[in-house]
Amino acid sequence: MLTVHHLENSRSQRILWLLEELELDYDLKFYERDPQTLLAPERLKAVHPLGKSPVITDGEITVAESGAIIEYLVETYGQGRLVPTEPDNRRHYRYWLHYAEGSLMPWLVMKLVFGRLPKSPDMPFFLRPVAKKIMNQAQTQFLDPQLQTNLDFIEASLQDQDWLAGDFSAADIQMSFPLETASNRVDLDAYPHIQAFLQRYQARPAYQRAIAKGGALEPLA
Numbered sequence: 001m002l003t004v005h006h007l008e009n010s011r012s013q014r015i016l017w018l019l020e021e022l023e024l025d026y027d028l029k030f031y032e033r034d035p036q037t038l039l040a041p042e043r044l045k046a047v048h049p050l051g052k053s054p055v056i057t058d059g060e061i062t063v064a065e066s067g068a069i070i071e072y073l074v075e076t077y078g079q080g081r082l083v084p085t086e087p088d089n090r091r092h093y094r095y096w097l098h099y100a101e102g103s104l105m106p107w108l109v110m111k112l113v114f115g116r117l118p119k120s121p122d123m124p125f126f127l128r129p130v131a132k133k134i135m136n137q138a139q140t141q142f143l144d145p146q147l148q149t150n151l152d153f154i155e156a157s158l159q160d161q162d163w164l165a166g167d168f169s170a171a172d173i174q175m176s177f178p179l180e181t182a183s184n185r186v187d188l189d190a191y192p193h194i195q196a197f198l199q200r201y202q203a204r205p206a207y208q209r210a211i212a213k214g215g216a217l218e219p220l221a
Contacts (some may be wrong), residue, residue: 002026003057005047007040008033011066011177012054016214018070018173020206024077066177067097070170077198083168089166096164096171104141104154104178107147111185114139144186151191152181158193160199172201180217 006012044101045051055064063072084090165171
């Protein structure tokens with residue numbers, strides 16, 4: 001039996017969505033974040049040494065990392081579903097599957113970290129104004145332009161198609177978390193195709209079932 005070790009408000013939400021799209025049975029083990037650090041609980045290290053989520057177990061097999069989990073599930077249980085067969089679409093599928101975490105998500109993580117550092121309880125009170133100024137400059141001069149470049153690229157990629165690799169695929173599922181994260185940290189008014197993409201996939205019954213089971217994604221403060 002497949003088991004998803006699901007951390008609240010995390011990347012593992014898209015693994016639930018994938019399993020719902022594939023109509024597979026699975027057990028759900030729920031983990032809560034530390035309210036102060038927002039980190040996963042230590043007990044997740046009993047499943048995988050890094051103690052991160054998502055991670056799945058399938059009998060004696062343990063698989064971590066979103067992209068690796070998605071590839072494992074579609075290859076093992078997909079029966080050809082959610083993976084393009086046309087060569088060009090397959091190439092785009094593979095690109096988006098790795099772009100989500102390799103290119104887009106690091107900028108969003110840095111934006112979160114830079115926003116939280118000046119508020120850290122470990123930051124001396126008298127240094128907070130200086131830290132805030134430095135972090136704000138880093139965001140406006142470095143992080144925000146990089147995010148804009150990436151979002152412009154995604155917007156252009158969706159201009160003439162509903163999905164990122166032709167028909168709906170697991171690549172769209174993989175891209176869901178960074179784009180929902182972006183929607184909480186960046187004004188998407190200038191990106192109507194991205195907004196329409198979000199609305200399309202959020203209307204899918206499998207997505208809604210996953211949210212009902214795993215909980216909605218909320219912005220991390």
